[in-house]
Each structure stands twice: as structure tokens, then as C-alpha cells.
Amino acid sequence: MVRRTRFNDSDCPVARSVDAIGDWWSLLIVRDAFDGSRRFGEFQRSLGVAKNILTTRLRVLVAGGILDVVPASDGSSYHEYVLTPKGKDLFPVIVALRQWGEGHFFEPDEPHSEMIDRRRGQPLRMLEIRSADGRLLDPDDTAVNKVTR
Amino acid sequence: MVRRTRFNDSDCPVARSVDAIGDWWSLLIVRDAFDGSRRFGEFQRSLGVAKNILTTRLRVLVAGGILDVVPASDGSSYHEYVLTPKGKDLFPVIVALRQWGEGHFFEPDEPHSEMIDRRRGQPLRMLEIRSADGRLLDPDDTAVNKVTR
DNA sequence: TTACTTTGGTTGCAACATGCTACCAGAACG
DNA sequence: CGTTCTGGTAGCATGTTGCAACCAAAGTAA
Numbered sequence: 411m412v413r414r415t416r417f418n419d420s421d422c423p424v425a426r427s428v429d430a431i432g433d434w435w436s437l438l439i440v441r442d443a444f445d446g447s448r449r450f451g452e453f454q455r456s457l458g459v460a461k462n463i464l465t466t467r468l469r470v471l472v473a474g475g476i477l478d479v480v481p482a483s484d485g486s487s488y489h490e491y492v493l494t495p496k497g498k499d500l501f502p503v504i505v506a507l508r509q510w511g512e513g514h515f516f517e518p519d520e521p522h523s524e525m526i527d528r529r530r531g532q533p534l535r536m537l538e539i540r541s542a543d544g545r546l547l548d549p550d551d552t553a554v555n556k557v558t559r
Numbered sequence: 560m561v562r563r564t565r566f567n568d569s570d571c572p573v574a575r576s577v578d579a580i581g582d583w584w585s586l587l588i589v590r591d592a593f594d595g596s597r598r599f600g601e602f603q604r605s606l607g608v609a610k611n612i613l614t615t616r617l618r619v620l621v622a623g624g625i626l627d628v629v630p631a632s633d634g635s636s637y638h639e640y641v642l643t644p645k646g647k648d649l650f651p652v653i654v655a656l657r658q659w660g661e662g663h664f665f666e667p668d669e670p671h672s673e674m675i676d677r678r679r680g681q682p683l684r685m686l687e688i689r690s691a692d693g694r695l696l697d698p699d700d701t702a703v704n705k706v707t708r
Numbered sequence: 709t710t711a712c713t714t715t716g717g718t719t720g721c722a723a724c725a726t727g728c729t730a731c732c733a734g735a736a737c738g
Numbered sequence: 739c740g741t742t743c744t745g746g747t748a749g750c751a752t753g754t755t756g757c758a759a760c761c762a763a764a765g766t767a768a
Contacts, residue, residue, distance in 0.1 A: 511572025
């Protein structure tokens with residue numbers, strides 16, 4: 411099971427996020443959900459994960475409000491796992507990980523799956539970090555306000 | 560140690576990214592590095608992680624080209640861990656996780672650390688996913704081209 | 709309606725990773 | 739110099755993962 415958030419870190423949103431999805435499989439399950447997987451077996455075949463592990467991960471994601479269990483869309487009496495709004499809000503996280511991976515783990519000519527804009531069939535624009543008034547920022551232009559207790 | 564990438568997933572950039580940083584501590588170490596932590600002891604106190612765990616995580620991150628070991632900036636003979644360019648490219652991932660956490664794990668009035676724009680002291684703009692030609696996209700506007708082998 | 713397959717699990721066990729505590733060497737510090 | 743600080747190792751208990759075997763309910767074809 412995923413670890414509990416540590417006390418001295420609980421006021422950092424990154425820590426709470428990592429607590430919810432910070433293990434190997436959870437993020438890949440969410441990625442697959444964005445790619446259209448809905449059924450237990452789809453996730454299992456796509457990921458190659460052991461079934462007991464998948465069972466517990468799906469349960470954690472459902473308990474965490476990231477996936478929802480709904481009746482199967484094909485009319486059978488099985489059920490399916492779909493992203494909740496909270497789960498869909500992970501989209502920028504997945505895109506960020508995808509772009510980082512594309513940039514650093516593949517040779518320029520190496521084939522890899524890629525995310526495209528449906529309308530034009532083009533790859534997405536790189537993510538940009540901007541200030542409230544629209545300036546492009548890099549890490550050095552930012553700071554973290556630590557909460558004092 | 561972090562798990563090896565599975566064969567049936569190795570062509571997905573998300574999988575390779577998760578393989579590199581997809582465990583509890585690695586991402587929090589990177590976050591701390593963005594926040595200015597450089598020394599072993601700083602990371603340890605900030606995270607509350609056992610020293611042997613921190614040792615192996617730092618080694619994995621250095622081996623993965625995300626952190627670099629450099630001589631200490633204070634002239635002592637100790638050394639420090641700093642983000643490489645590859646590590647700095649994780650900035651959007653951290654920001655995405657931070658924004659997701661802020662939006663879903665805190666009450667509106669609950670205090671938490673926040674990332675601000677140094678120049679104006681304002682929180683950052685929310686990340687936006689855009690097509691190559693600049694249209695705002697949501698998950699349903701995108702698709703993933705799977706590589707066929 | 710009966711036999712077979714698919715789906716979505718559960719269970720038990722072995723191996724591995726994690727975390728705690730104690731210890732330790734070299735550098736800094738007074 | 740003697741003490742403290744820093745950055746680790748080592749050993750051991752516990753927790754988590756992964757594999758393989760098993761299983762029941764639902765679907766399917768005759």
C-alpha cells in the first residue's frame with residue numbers, strides 16, 4: 411500500500427499529490443484511463459501487472475476519488491473504471507511526464523507513442539509555466555512560500 | 560530500488576519517466592532541490608527520510624542524470640546535490656503536481672506552502688494544455704498514437 | 709441445459725524493498 | 739586536541755510486490 415503522508419510534509423501540495431498517485435502503477439493506470447482503458451482486463455493486458463496488484467491499485471484510486479466504478483457500457487453486468495473530474499485534472503501531470511520522457515529518454519529517431527491533438531493530428535505544444543500576468547517563468551523566477559506553524 | 564521498465568510499456572514516454580522518478584521519495588527530493596535544498600542533511604531534515612533510503616535515492620537520481628554532485632558552495636570539503644538541466648526540465652511536472660494537490664487536497668482556507676512568481680509575489684497561472692496552433696485542449700481533444708511493433 | 713470460455717478477481721508464499729536503530733570515519737570547530 | 743557535525747554503512751524486523759494457482763459468476767455456443 412502507498413505510504414502515509416509524513417507530518418513534516420503534509421502542508422505541501424506536492425507531497426499530498428505524491429501520496430495519492432506516487433507509485434509505479436497508479437500513474438500508468440491513470441495514463442491508460444486517459445488513453446481509453448476502462449475494464450480490469452484492459453488495464454491488466456496493457457500494463458502487464460499482476461492481478462492482485464491491479465486490484466489493490468484500482469481500489470486505492472477509487473477510494474481516492476480518482477477513478478469511479480460504473481456499470482459496463484456494453485450492457486453486460488460487469489463494471490468499468492472511469493476517471494472522475496478529479497482524475498481528469500491529472501491531465502497536465504500526465505502531459506508533463508510525457509513531454510519530459512520524450513525529451514530525455516528517446517533518441518531523436520526512436521519510435522514512441524505520442525499524444526496528438528485530435529483535430530489537427532499534431533503533437534501538443536510544450537507546457538509553459540507562466541506568472542499570473544502571463545510572463546514565461548523558469549524555476550529561478552519562482553519561490554516557495556513555506557507555511558510556518 | 561525502483562522497478563525496471565516493463566517490456567510492453569517501454570515505448571511510452573510516461574512509463575520511462577515514471578521509471579526514473581516514480582517513487583515516493585524521488586519526486587519529493589526533486590521538489591526540495593527546486594526549493595533550494597542542496598545538502599544531504601537538508602534533504603534528510605526536510606523529508607524525514609531514513610538516511611540509508613536517502614543515500615540510495617540520491618545515488619539513483621545522480622545515476623539517472625537528474626542530480627549532479629558538485630563541491631560544496633561554502634568552501635568546505637563536503638559536496639552538494641544540484642539539479643542537472645534534465646532535472647530542471649522536471650519543473651512542469653512539479654508544478655502540475657502542486658496545482659493538482661492545491662485543487663483537490665486542501666480546504667479553501669487551509670494553509671499550505673505555495674509557489675509564487677518572485678517578481679510579483681503572485682501564485683502562478685494554472686497550466687494549460689494547448690495544441691501546436693495554440694488552441695486550449697482538454698483530455699477528450701487528444702489521442703495517443705500507439706507505436707505498432 | 710449443459711459444457712466451455714472469459715472476466716474479474718482471491719489466496720498463499722517467496723523475494724525484495726523499506727525503515728529503524730546503532731554505529732562510524734572524516735571534516736569542521738572551539 | 740576534544741567535541742560536534744556531516745554524511746554516510748550495517749544489521750535486522752517488517753511491509754510490499756510479484757508470481758502462480760485457484761475460483762465463482764457471467765457470457766457463449768450446441
